[in-house]
Amino acid sequence: MENLTLEELCVHQVCIWKKSSFRESLECMARNGVFKTAVWNPLLDETELKSAKQNLIDSGVKAISMCPLVLLDEDAYPDPNGRLSAHQKFLENAAELGVESVVVITGGLPSGSRDLKEQRLRVQEELSLLIPLAKATGVRLALEPLHPMVCGHRSVISTLSEANEILDSLDANETLGIAVDSYALWWDSSLEEQIERSGQRLFNFHVSDWLHETRDVRLDRGMPGDGIIDNRLIRSWMEKAGFQGSVEVEILSEFNWWKQEPEVVLQSIVKSLPNL
């Protein structure tokens, strides 16, 4: 398999969001030869949409995805109409920034609930409401299963098989696809088979690494090469299944990378290309 080139690399803003503004993060990427990014919505929230758009133009960095759209964040939006309005706004912002796909996570169980089956049905219903909104704005949706360790509070969809099942039932393949995150799914013995099953649904590919001594269930991801995920193998499965998109490095790292200077993080990501 050929090495990934710098042109195929996308660096997620989240990798450096603690020490850069929206604009600074793009400038840092451009300085390091990276011209694709995934927009981290909390960082976008700190600026004006119009400035953000201008920052993208000025830096020459293209926003290929935007995350996360939380499908059922009932603490933030207890009212279904309020929730749909927020989704609509998220999609409009993404469209305005020229984003190709919005990464959707389901959210966890509502407070007091233990009913995963019920919540998964609600995810399906909410997705069916979201699809027409996405079609109208021209932005694709990429459902992202997260690691089972965040099932309770971030995502009730934990495997690619579960995501594929939901997508089978919704039958909206041009609008609704999948984001594969190697950190979330690497452990699954059916991953190769499920990636093949996803096929044309594969919209996004996120990578990072699993550190041997993981200190947090969400914010201790490693630089590709520093852990035990065979990201190249997973990329080969993605490509065999027809995926032609970028590889998006997405490192949430409270203890290490978020503390480092953005320049250092970008240089390390570029150096990690042979591991991707």
Place this chain on the structure above:
Amino acid sequence: MENLTLEELCVHQVCIWKKSSFRESLECMARNGVFKTAVWNPLLDETELKSAKQNLIDSGVKAISMCPLVLLDEDAYPDPNGRLSAHQKFLENAAELGVESVVVITGGLPSGSRDLKEQRLRVQEELSLLIPLAKATGVRLALEPLHPMVCGHRSVISTLSEANEILDSLDANETLGIAVDSYALWWDSSLEEQIERSGQRLFNFHVSDWLHETRDVRLDRGMPGDGIIDNRLIRSWMEKAGFQGSVEVEILSEFNWWKQEPEVVLQSIVKSLPNL
């Protein structure tokens, strides 16, 4: 569904192992009306086998299982013969204590490896070597899938589906079965179906709870009722599939329960019966 009775309850020694000896843990259980336990091997290691056996007799507590037999702990036993001798010793100790089944975990990836597929094949081979040893000692083996978050360093088998597949290939249903741990498997949307598929292979059932704010990937389990796992629902699936064994409460809790007095822990477990 009927409430679990005290007679059906088993308390794993690991719940109180930091503040009691092998003997004291059994006495504490007996004082609280609990007469079934799972032996925690590290605690057994701190005493003599002969004394341990006498402690069980004196307390009236029966050891129904013993954990963990780590199938491929290559740091501890780089030499295959050394490993098999250690397994043999583990099984003999279990037999001597009257244990019905030994809980087997696979161990994680060997140092430097990223090859899950290869390691899973090695698990299968090692199990095939272990089965005749277990038959000879008359102790059953219960393969326990662990949570995907410990795939790297504790278990390369992360789902019940993966465990069922391995057992299908080994065809030794009287000797080799499965331990279902609710903490490890609760998030899986195919769990009910896979428990049904396991059927007569269901040898052991471990329960604890998933805390909303989990602080450690291994040692932050909660008391049943304190988290978001519907343990009663999972028990109903187990019973529908034919399981008639005990419910083994197994709480690894570095931040909370391991710091509390064993008496308090036992009382809390007994109080949690309606959640089981």
